[in-house]
Amino acid sequence: MTSREKRTSGERTTDVLSELVAHLRHNRTILREEWVRRITESRLLTTMTKEEIFAEATSVFDNYVEVLETGSVEALQAYARNLSERIIPRGVDTPEVLGIVLLLRDVLARSLFEKYQGDFALLNRVLDAYEPAANRIATTVAVGFVQERERVIRQQQEAIRELSTPVLQVRERLLILPIIGVVDSERARQLTEQLLRGVRSNRAKVVVMDITGVPSVDATVANHLVQTVEASRLLGATVIVTGLSPEIAQTLVTIGVDLTKMNTVGDLQGGIEEAELLLGYKVMRLTESAASEASN
């Protein structure tokens, strides 16, 4: 292909594109309505109201046409990110977003078929111009959505990690470590590290580890718990494990985890009482102590 031919073909593509854009602008209302109808028909975006879908559809449509016209996806990228931020909290899934973008692509393509059905060569050229741009738009929106989702997921994981393992001092030299939720290797490691640091900085002698909130325990998790207990002992702290449910007790005995090193007490209250005993505390009601003082 010579450079002149290339230029003419390039010019032709631009011509075709601007004609295409003009066509889409001209039929904006009909195409939008058709698109929204198809979205509702396919039962996509069920968590949003019809008005919302229409409003979003209008913005997406306008952005879509703009990308076709300018060839720059930056504005669309920003819009896709913004849209994702708004709709992810409402439970919109990736397939839904992909679905609506592909539907719009389909709606527009059909309208082009209809318009140029008489002139097959022109239709071909229009599609040559339309297809790459449409693919790019679909990719941009889908990638934007997935990236936003991943960002949200990362943020939440971080939040869960920070929330999940508080080490609390309830009395001088007595810590409690309430564990809630599923314990995997990564979390068990973090938990142990945090506990050891807590033992050191609070100069703890006794730690009550409450696993009431742990739904299930397998061999791996049990070994992690044993490791936590042993590591604490190396720092001179005794660990009391409380809140083992009947199911967990059965599992542990059935899978044969060696728990002889574990000091277990039924519930958190019992554990704290046991810990106080180890530390030499005696807790009594004010009236009782007054009575015992009076008798002395």
Next chain:
Amino acid sequence: MLVPILKQGDYLIASIQSSLADADLIRLRDQLVEQVGRYRSRGVIVDVTVLDVMDSFAVRTLSTLAQMIMLRGAETVIVGVQPDVAFAMVQLGLTLDNVKTALDLEEGLLYLNSRAKRGRSGAG
């Protein structure tokens, strides 16, 4: 690297100052086992605060040290294990099972003192 062994009342305190080679550890063990009889000590404290690595040899040596000291009629307390070291040790399965551990020197002394008191009151 020589480890100073301090005599403090009824106890011997070995305060490790820097990371030790295997031979140094063995020498420390031999000296402690020897001195515990010479000074008629009732307790031995080994302070490992400065160690940021405890390999299997070190752990085994400390473990045998404790057993030997026990046979010589005294008790051993390992103090000052760092959190990271403790975590690494349990992951390697080195748990110093039959040795008493305490947070730091102060705690180790408190423990030995409480044992002494209990022993005396038990005897009396």
